[in-house]
Amino acid sequence: MTTKDYLRQVQLRDERLKLEREKLERLRAAVEYRSPAFEGGGCRSLDRSEIIDRLADREYRYEQMAAEYIAFYDEVNERIGQIGDSVLSEVLERRYLLYQKWEDIAAAMNYTVRHITRLHGEALKKMSLNVHI
Numbered sequence: 001m002t003t004k005d006y007l008r009q010v011q012l013r014d015e016r017l018k019l020e021r022e023k024l025e026r027l028r029a030a031v032e033y034r035s036p037a038f039e040g041g042g043c044r045s046l047d048r049s050e051i052i053d054r055l056a057d058r059e060y061r062y063e064q065m066a067a068e069y070i071a072f073y074d075e076v077n078e079r080i081g082q083i084g085d086s087v088l089s090e091v092l093e094r095r096y097l098l099y100q101k102w103e104d105i106a107a108a109m110n111y112t113v114r115h116i117t118r119l120h121g122e123a124l125k126k127m128s129l130n131v132h133i
Helices: 003-033 048-081 086-097 102-109 113-130
Strands: none
Touching (some): 003 113, 048 086
């Protein structure tokens, strides 16, 4: 895995967590609404306590995913900080932790996009030398 692939995992995990949250919210809404899908609709009917237990299991799995995401986010943030250059760290933080576009990073840091991409390359090299991934 390259340094860039490692850093991209933050956003990929974030997107997966958001998808799971949307699915969980949809299930909660369906249970509260008592949709036909939960009333039998061709498959064996579940009683209310069984539905609540299944929903609680899904909520627990979601909370586990959220905890893993936060731990990974913190790990990446710490590793970015270990490169020892605040400008290079900021480029990586904005790109991989805040998911900003090159143009937005350049504007926020008062550099050209070309300079930001050059700094990004430097930061990736420095990070791969200083941090074993």
